[in-house]
Amino acid sequence: PTGLMDGRWTVAMVPRALTGTVVEAGTARPISGALVSINDVTSLSDANGRYELRYVEPGTGIAVSSPAHRPSSSLAYTGQATQELVLNPWEVALTVLDGATGEPLPQARITSPRSSTFTDAQGRASLSVLPGTLVTVTAEAYRTATLVYEGQELLDVSLHRMLTVELRDTETGSPVPNALLQVFSGEPELTLLRTDSEGRVELEDASAALTVTVKAPGYRRVSVPVTHTAEMRIDLEPFQVRGVRAPFGLLAVPDRMEALLSLVESSELNAIVLDV
Structure with missing residues (x-):
């Protein structure tokens, strides 16, 4: 009648626990080795991405981290039994x-x-x-x-564009070393380079380069436009000087110089060498 009962009772106390899976955003791939924690209670996700936290109290945040993934903001733990945790990869x-x-x-x-x-x-x-x-x-x-x-x-x-220039003799195919290259880019100052023993030279930044002029002893001077390729091969034509010598003072006598120029143009000569 009083509602009271005498006797011994057995009560099984089940600890509050949180379980779930840690997965990767976009792929839903399970993440193993992720550290999941609520306050000082921690768990590492297994090979299937599953974790379990026992003896946890509601009202705190769920933190999760993985070396291969970006840090994530904590989620509120309100006593739910399960929680999927999603991480974005680096x-x-x-x-x-x-x-x-x-x-x-x-x-x-x-x-x-x-x-x-x-x-x-x-x-x-x-x-x-x-x-x-x-x-x-x-x-x-x-x-x-x-x-x-x-x-x-x-x-x-x-x-930035780069350019490797290779110079070769048109007759022998051999490299042309120590040739002078003038790189024109529209700026007042030129970039001057010399080929190495293999007839090659590298321009590290060819973004603004427009033309390259090549001068080498014994070869005709040549100017070529810069192409949008990593390498340019320029074949140089050997040049043999066949000229007539003139004293420097002859420059002051226009008629004599005109006569020499006419001689060069009408013969196999290709140069006038001034004796200074």
Whole structure:
């Protein structure tokens, strides 16, 4: 009648627990080795991405982290029994551009120790990469760029045109060393370079180069436009001087100089050598 009962009762106390799976955004791929925590209670996700936290109290946040994924904001824990946790991978959206024009560069190759990819027609690509990793960007006819990824979501990379010039003798095909190259870019100052023992020279930034003039002893001078290729081969025609010597003072006698010029034009001669 009183509602009271005498006797011994056994009550099973079930600890409050949270279980779930850690997955990757976009692919829903399970993430193993992710650290899940509520206050000082922690759990590492297994090979299937599953985790379990026991003896946890509601009213706090669920934190999750993985070395291969971006940090995530904590989720509220209100006593739910299960919770799926989603992490975004470390990934960067790159745009590769011409350093001079700003135009996008398609088919540029982007590589890191984890992965590699190529840019599309708009010069864009996505790359999975961890912060602190070296990233290399290459494109035909451009100087290679290297950078350390710092965790950006968006990244623009500018490449500068490079040019390797090779000089060859038209008759023998042998390289022409120590030739002088004048690179014209529309600026008042020229860029002067000399070929090495293999007849080659490299212009590290050819973005603004318009023409190259080549001067080499024993060869005809030649000027060629700069093409949008990584390498240019220029064949030089040997030049043998057949001239007439004239004293320097003869420059003050126009009639005599005109006569010498007429002689050169009407004969096999090709030069007037002034004796100074």
